[in-house]
Amino acid sequence: MSRPSKKHHFVPQAQLRHFAADTERRFLFVFDKQSDRSYHTSILNAGSENDFNTISLGDSKWNFEDLFQLVDAQSARLVAEIVSRRSLAWLTLDDRVTLADFFATQLLRTHFSRTTPKRVAEQLRQMMRQIGYDPDRDPDMAMPTDTTLRLGAVKAFLNRGGHAATLLRLTPALYATGGEYRFIISDHPVGCTNAFPYGGRGLTSQGILVLLPISPDLTIALHCPTIVQRYKLVASADLEPERRARMLRYRDGLLSAEPIEVDDDVVLNLNRRQVAQCTRYLYAPTDAFDFAREFLKEHPELRTVDTHLKMGEMGHAPPPNPRLPAGTHLVILGQTDHCMLAIDEIDGSGEGITARTRQVDLLAQVAADTSMLQAELYVDGQPRRGMGQAMIECFGEPSSGWFRVVHRDPGLRALSTQLDAKLR
Incomplete structure (x- = not known):
């Protein structure tokens, strides 16, 4: 009987292989945004941590790495087919369900599934202190243990059906590189943004856009139906010719499920989002991380990220939304x-x-x-x-x-x- 593996991946090896630096798909380049160092490493070592999916329960250990086997196998087949065909037009309903499950799993299996609850607990305890209450006297406000956090991550994964159903309502499209830059991937590769300056980043938010790079020249983008509806109306909108042509290109890609060619500005912007949203590591087929070094010089606070959730300060109004126009x-x-x-x-x-x-x-x-x-x-x-x-x-x-x-x-x-x- 083989021993359970100690090296557990929070980004599946099958996905990382599409970003390999060699034809045998065994190696890639890594950038550590905390040290500014880049290096060459094996895909076996990338996107992983020893005993990441292990829980200590008394004198015994529970290895739950095998829980991911089915979704990893299904997503590996699906992504490989998408990369090979360079189209989403062939997807069946079952394929769409598999795609949504893949997105949901990748959202929930990284470090943030553990560091975010811990950060929230710390902030709540700090708020209690500000009003004169000692959280250490309340067992219900104790800091969660590592075991509790890992069990919470398992529970979130097992209950991911709600996330998958929400993602299934979004319209998928393929973004393809059309210039010099290529997509990179990170230790938290699924990113959420909003196409509208007032929009939130929750999966149910109107205008939500969820993105996942699957190869250096392809990213899958899940679009809120309201985005698709606006693209459908572009033909009758009063727009400048250049903007109209760009929006028509997006509209046609959304409706046909064929790749939408995006320019270098879009690719660079999406790569910067990978830098901003990841815990620590970026992965690419080449050592092309100078853009990340420059971006981190401008935003040094992004070198250490342990949550994407921002809580307001007690007694203070919410901060202004910098994306909204004046007035x-x-x-x-x-x-x-x-x-x-x-x-x-x-x-x-x-x-x-x-x-x-x-x-x-x-x-x-x-x-x-x-x-x-x-x-x-x-x-x-x-x-x-x-x-x-x-x-x-x-x-x-x-x-x-x-x-x-x-x-x-x-x-x-x-x-x-x-x-x-x-x-x-």
């Missing part, structure tokens, strides 16, 4: 769509959020949405007010652009009106 804006999120209205005037004495915009056509579309809306008011990127279960009411001449955001439920609306009157 006053109203972000409106619906069940199937979202938008941002530029606000020219606020009536502080009006009901709910009473305001005026010059974007009257967009306002009319939002007001016609019969679903429950969520509205968030920002001034120079700083959140000022929010309202859920809301609707938009236009009043006055349609061309005036005046409207109010109020609760759709009459009872909540009446209560909100009373509260606003007391606060004035």
